[in-house]
Amino acid sequence: MKRKHRILIVDDDVDDREIIRDAFESKLDAVNCIFLENGERLLSYLEDLRDSGEPSLIMLDLNMPGKDGREILKALKTDNYFRRIPTVVFTTSSSYRDRQAVYDLGANCFVTKPDTFNKLVELTNAIALLWLE
Structure with a gap:
């Protein structure tokens, strides 16, 4: 059986979290998307996982x-x-300054949220090819 990839979607917007999940699930069977509404919840969640698998x-x-x-x-x-x-920074920002700042902080990828679901599906497929395959 293929291992399920656990994807943490950290976004304060409920609709954005659900759309991102839907885009991943539209093409990938082996994903388990977990929603976290802010950074503090992410850090707490990761601390709980520290010794049980990232x-x-x-x-x-x-x-x-x-x-x-x-x-x-x-x-x-x-x-x-x-x-x-x-860690993929997925944001509405398209600012060069933001892009440089997150890469300086160690982000693996900076992506501006697309304006259509089809573009989002294409993007999540590319992300999956890079980071989940």
Whole structure:
């Protein structure tokens, strides 16, 4: 049996979380998407998993209340255990400055959220090919 990939979708927008999940599930059978509404919940969730297996991928929104994506990325990528987890910053921003900042913090990929579901499916397929295959 094929191993299910655990994808953490960290976004404060409920609709965005569900659409991202739907895009992954439209082409991939072996995914288990877990929703986390903010960065603090992500860090807590990961701490609970620390010794029981890391997720396959983190989809991290950049602009969230509380600790934003930059702060969370810094926490992830400075931790010897968590920094191995591929982290895709998935945001409405298309700013060059934001892109450079997240790469400087150790993000594996910076993606601007597309404006159609079909484009999102194409994007999630590309992400899956890069990080889940």
